[in-house]
Amino acid sequence: MGMITELLKGLRVTGGTMLRTITGKEMVTTQYPTEKRQKPQRFHGRHVLNRYPDGMEKCIGCELCAGACPADCIYVRGMDNDPENPTSPGERYGYVYEINLLRCIFCGLCVEACPTEAITMTHLFEISTTNRQDAIYTRNELLMDREGAVPSMFPDDPIADQSELLTADGWVRATAPAGRAVYEGVQMWQATPGPATWEPEPTQDEIDARTEPESG
Amino acid sequence: MDWADIGIILLRVILVFVLLLGATLINVWAERKIVADMQSRLGPMRAGPWGILQTLADGLKLFFKESVTPRKVELGTYLLAPFLAVIPAFLIFMVVPFGVPFTIGGREVALQGTDLNIGLLFLLAMSSLAVYAVVLAGWSSGSKYPLIGGVRATAQAISYEAAMGLAMVAVVMFTATQGEGGTLSLAEIVARQDGTWGGIVPRWNAFPQIVAFVIFMVAIVAETNRAPFDLVEAEQEIVGGFHTEYSGMRFAMFFLAEYVNIFSMSAIAATLFLGGWNGPTWEGTLPAVVSAILPTVWFLLKTYVIIFIFFWLRATLPRLRYDQLMSLGWKRLIPAALTWIVVSSIAMGVRQFGLPWS
Numbered sequence: 077m078g079m080i081t082e083l084l085k086g087l088r089v090t091g092g093t094m095l096r097t098i099t100g101k102e103m104v105t106t107q108y109p110t111e112k113r114q115k116p117q118r119f120h121g122r123h124v125l126n127r128y129p130d131g132m133e134k135c136i137g138c139e140l141c142a143g144a145c146p147a148d149c150i151y152v153r154g155m156d157n158d159p160e161n162p163t164s165p166g167e168r169y170g171y172v173y174e175i176n177l178l179r180c181i182f183c184g185l186c187v188e189a190c191p192t193e194a195i196t197m198t199h200l201f202e203i204s205t206t207n208r209q210d211a212i213y214t215r216n217e218l219l220m221d222r223e224g225a226v227p228s229m230f231p232d233d234p235i236a237d238q239s240e241l242l243t244a245d246g247w248v249r250a251t252a253p254a255g256r257a258v259y260e261g262v263q264m265w266q267a268t269p270g271p272a273t274w275e276p277e278p279t280q281d282e283i284d285a286r287t288e289p290e291s292g
Numbered sequence: 293m294d295w296a297d298i299g300i301i302l303l304r305v306i307l308v309f310v311l312l313l314g315a316t317l318i319n320v321w322a323e324r325k326i327v328a329d330m331q332s333r334l335g336p337m338r339a340g341p342w343g344i345l346q347t348l349a350d351g352l353k354l355f356f357k358e359s360v361t362p363r364k365v366e367l368g369t370y371l372l373a374p375f376l377a378v379i380p381a382f383l384i385f386m387v388v389p390f391g392v393p394f395t396i397g398g399r400e401v402a403l404q405g406t407d408l409n410i411g412l413l414f415l416l417a418m419s420s421l422a423v424y425a426v427v428l429a430g431w432s433s434g435s436k437y438p439l440i441g442g443v444r445a446t447a448q449a450i451s452y453e454a455a456m457g458l459a460m461v462a463v464v465m466f467t468a469t470q471g472e473g474g475t476l477s478l479a480e481i482v483a484r485q486d487g488t489w490g491g492i493v494p495r496w497n498a499f500p501q502i503v504a505f506v507i508f509m510v511a512i513v514a515e516t517n518r519a520p521f522d523l524v525e526a527e528q529e530i531v532g533g534f535h536t537e538y539s540g541m542r543f544a545m546f547f548l549a550e551y552v553n554i555f556s557m558s559a560i561a562a563t564l565f566l567g568g569w570n571g572p573t574w575e576g577t578l579p580a581v582v583s584a585i586l587p588t589v590w591f592l593l594k595t596y597v598i599i600f601i602f603f604w605l606r607a608t609l610p611r612l613r614y615d616q617l618m619s620l621g622w623k624r625l626i627p628a629a630l631t632w633i634v635v636s637s638i639a640m641g642v643r644q645f646g647l648p649w650s
Contacts, residue, residue: 083608083609086609089608090330091330093329093330097328102332104332104333105332105333
C-alpha cells in the first residue's frame, strides 16, 4: 500500500502544477521575441565607445582594455592626436579599435580597465551574424556619433530592440568597495552610455571623512 | 456480398485508419502540452494556434530526412521491423467498437473495423505481435544498445502480457454472468455494459472488477512501453533502445506505432471496463444526428481520460529499475490477478447458485 500512497503523492504534485500553470499562476517560459523579460541593470551586452559631451572621443588608445581582455579579442592601435584638430582630449586616440565578438566572453574586464570610461557595454544582445566578418566590430560600429546615438549592426532587425543600445550596463570599478556602508548613496556606475551625467566620484578624503560605523 | 458491402467494409477500414492517424497527431501534441503544463512550461506554441500543427511539422520533417542504414544491420529484418510495429498497432483497433451502428440505404454500418467473435483473443495476439517489431529492430540493428532494448522488450512484454490476459479473464467471466453465455466479442461486451445499477451507477465492468481494472491499467502502460515502464527505450541508459539506429521515416513509423498503441490500448481499457460507447444519448429530446454521434463522443471522452492518465504518469514517475519491473510484474500483478479471478468467480458463483451449504 505504501507504493500506492507514494504514487498518489507524486500525481498530486504534477497535477497541482498543471492546474497552477493552466490558470496562469505559475509559468517559467516567456515567449521570447514577442515578450521580453526585464534585463538586470548590469546586463553585459555588446560594447560601445563613448564620447564626451563636447563630441571628443573618450578613448585615448592606451590599450589597457586589450591587456585586460582574458579572451584576447580586443585589438587597439593608438595614434597621436593632430594638435590643431584633436580627436580626444589626451595625447593619443584609438585609431584602430576592433572587438571580435565571437571571442568575447562579455566579462566586462575591458570596461573596468578603461581609465576614461571610454568603453562600456549596452543591453543589446541580439548580435548573431551569418558571417564571421560581421562579428568583428570596428570603430565604425562601436563608436557613438556626436549626438550620442550608437550605430547598430542590424538596424532593421525585427527582433532586437534598438533602444537597448542606449541602455548602458551599470559597471563597477574593480576597486569598488562593494558592501561598505560608507559608500551608501555614492553612485558608482552610470545608467546611460555616452557623456557622464552623474556626479563625480567623491575623493578618497571625502569618503574617509564620513563616519565609519563600528564593525567587527 | 456485392459492391456496396465491399464499399462499406472499405469505409470502415478507412474510418479506423483516419481516426487513428488523426488521434496520433492530436495525442503527440497533447502529450507535449500536458507534460509541459505539469512542468510549468508552455510546450509547442509556434506551429499553428497553440502549436497544434507541431506534430504535422515534425512528421513532415521526418518524412524528408534521410533514412540512414548503418553498415552492420541485417538488412531484411531491419527494413521489416518498422512495418511490423505499425501493422499490429492499427490492427488492434480494428476490433474496438467506437459508436452505435447506423443505417445507410438499408444497410447497417457498424462503427467498428470488424466485429470478430474472438475479438479479445485477436487483441491479445496483436499486442503480442507488436513485441516482435521491437525485438527484431533491436537485434537487426547490429548494435549494442538496441540489442539490450530488444532483450528488455521480450521479458517485459511476456511478464505484463500475462497480467493483462488474466485481468481480461476476470472481465470475460463477469461479462458471462451479465447475459446469455460468455462472449469474447468486444461489441457484445460493450452491449452488456449498457444501463445502470439502481439508476445511478453505470453498469461498467470497472466497478465490480476494480482490481482487474487497476491491474489492466498497469499492464497496458507496461505493454505500450510508456514511462515509468519505458526501459525498452530508456534514453538515459541505452540511448533510445531499439530505435537508436533508425532515422527518418523508419523512426517515424516506430513513433507512430507507439502512439497508435497508446490510443488503442486506452480505447480497449475504455471498452472493457468503462462501458465503451455507452452513455446517455437523450434520444428524442436532442436532434437525431446529435444522438447518433454522442456515443462516439462518450467513447472518445473515456479513451482520452485514460490517455490523460498515461501522460500524467509519464510526467510524474521516474523509470523503474529492471528488477523492480520484474518483481512488480511477477510478484505483485500476476498473483493479484490470479487471486482476483478466484475471489470474483467465487462471488459470482455464490450469486448465481447460492451458498453451497444452504
